[in-house]
Amino acid sequence: xxxxxxxxxxxxxxxxxxxxxxxxxxxxxxxxxxxxxxxxxxxxxxxxxxxxxxxxxxxx
Amino acid sequence: xxxxxxxxxxxxxxxxxxxxxxxxxxxxxxxxxxxxxxxxxxxxxxxxxxxxxxxxxxxxxxxxxxxxxxxxxxxxxxxxxxxxxxxxxxxxxxxxxxxxxxxxxxxxxxxxxxxxxxxxxxxxxxxxxxxxxxxxxxxxxxxxxxxxxxxxxxxxxxxxxxxxxxxxxxxxxxxxxxxxxxxxxxxxxxxxxxxxxxxxxxxxxxxxxxxxxxxxxxxxxxxxxxxxxxxxxxxxxxxxxxxxxxxxxxxxxxxxxxxxxxxxxxxxxxxxxxxxxxxxxxxxxxxxxxxxxxxxxxxxxxxxxxxxxxxxxxxxxxxxxxxxxxxxxxxxxxxxxxxxxxxxxxxxxxxxxxxxxxxxxxxxxxx
Numbered sequence: 001x002x003x004x005x006x007x008x009x010x011x012x013x014x015x016x017x018x019x020x021x022x023x024x025x026x027x028x029x030x031x032x033x034x035x036x037x038x039x040x041x042x043x044x045x046x047x048x049x050x051x052x053x054x055x056x057x058x059x060x
Numbered sequence: 061x062x063x064x065x066x067x068x069x070x071x072x073x074x075x076x077x078x079x080x081x082x083x084x085x086x087x088x089x090x091x092x093x094x095x096x097x098x099x100x101x102x103x104x105x106x107x108x109x110x111x112x113x114x115x116x117x118x119x120x121x122x123x124x125x126x127x128x129x130x131x132x133x134x135x136x137x138x139x140x141x142x143x144x145x146x147x148x149x150x151x152x153x154x155x156x157x158x159x160x161x162x163x164x165x166x167x168x169x170x171x172x173x174x175x176x177x178x179x180x181x182x183x184x185x186x187x188x189x190x191x192x193x194x195x196x197x198x199x200x201x202x203x204x205x206x207x208x209x210x211x212x213x214x215x216x217x218x219x220x221x222x223x224x225x226x227x228x229x230x231x232x233x234x235x236x237x238x239x240x241x242x243x244x245x246x247x248x249x250x251x252x253x254x255x256x257x258x259x260x261x262x263x264x265x266x267x268x269x270x271x272x273x274x275x276x277x278x279x280x281x282x283x284x285x286x287x288x289x290x291x292x293x294x295x296x297x298x299x300x301x302x303x304x305x306x307x308x309x310x311x312x313x314x315x316x317x318x319x320x321x322x323x324x325x326x327x328x329x330x331x332x333x334x335x336x337x338x339x340x341x342x343x344x345x346x347x348x349x350x351x352x353x354x355x356x357x358x359x360x361x362x363x364x365x366x367x368x369x370x371x372x373x374x375x376x377x378x379x380x381x382x383x384x385x386x387x388x389x390x391x392x393x394x395x396x397x398x399x400x401x402x403x404x405x406x407x408x409x410x411x412x413x414x415x416x417x418x419x420x421x422x423x424x425x426x427x
Binding site: 035 | 061062064065083084118129332333410414
């Protein structure tokens with residue numbers, strides 16, 4: 001079994017849509033490939049202070 | 061994770077949990093894109109969160125964490141850009157604090173988060189929406205097979221909002237709810253099923269942080285079977301409402317052998333790929349999460365409409381419209397899987413949502 005949850009989800013979608021006849025425009029626009037990658041991944045670090053006044057740096 | 065905004069602003073839950081990783085967010089965001097497309101509402105797909113276990117921290121620590129999170133997030137979100145909701149570790153209290161910080165930083169009162177407390181523009185019925193919607197979807201699946209939910213035996217996994225409100229709706233529709241569960245084991249109820257009053261007791265206890273196994277200790281009407289899942293209990297309808305990959309191939313075979321007719325997923329991808337294949341092979345009809353649990357995000361969509369129009373909805377309106385949306389999703393799945401007597405909902409859900417996303421992506425130009 002695949003260990004990547006993303007791969008598991010993407011494979012299901014690919015298997016289902018590959019055997020379906022979609023308009024040719026879908027292929028020209030490469031719809032499936034477009035859905036393989038997110039538009040963007042935003043990362044930031046949350047810096048916060050706990051009750052003992054200690055600073056934490058939590059990656060998000 | 062801003063995944064795809066072809067049909068609307070990025071939309072998905074914020075998850076605060078200690079073990080979240082990029083793979084999990086990618087999977088959830090992708091599922092969210094298709095699910096949101098399936099609702100028919102103008103909602104794109106996204107997901108986000110942080111490695112933070114809300115329940116490990118004091119009220120003030122959670123407040124400061126939410127504020128610090130928003131201090132960073134503020135530049136990325138907005139009612140027309142990216143509209144998160146709650147998820148694991150992020151309830152209406154946290155959404156309220158996140159929203160309060162946003163309002164303070166921007167000076168604006170707009171629907172840039174959903175799942176808000178009603179005092180801040182939240183919509184009634186949001187908490188129930190996912191679970192209620194999942195049962196509605198299961199009812200439609202049963203009808204297609206000339207069955208009614210009334211009197212049927214239903215097993216539910218999980219003990220969060222999805223599970224509790226799926227159980228509530230199932231009881232309201234006359235079904236016998238035989239189980240709830242958590243990561244430690246399964247709470248089993250007698251053959252007559254859980255009553256509404258007993259469920260209310262469980263809801264109250266879990267809201268205060270009591271776990272099912274502790275709750276079961278001094279009560280005779282339920283038995284907590286440690287280390288088990290609900291899938292060995294004979295049932296007509298199974299509702300996995302806990303977490304991803306909680307139902308594997310042997311579980312699917314057990315369900316089939318026990319005569320289960322319908323499985324409707326309240327959680328996201330609770331069935332492994334092998335379990336999905338086993339159910340298909342053995343004739344158990346499966347309603348996949350991206351269809352069956354779309355009620356939550358649909359009601360989030362209503363909240364966005366409510367905030368944009370400044371015209372509050374009543375709980376009755378919300379629940380009526382929720383059922384309509386679930387029925388529409390069911391219809392789309394049936395249409396896109398060949399209109400058969402026993403529809404392949406997995407296929408229907410994927411194809412229908414891919415159609416909608418694809419048409420929008422084509423319309424924006426291929427880049």
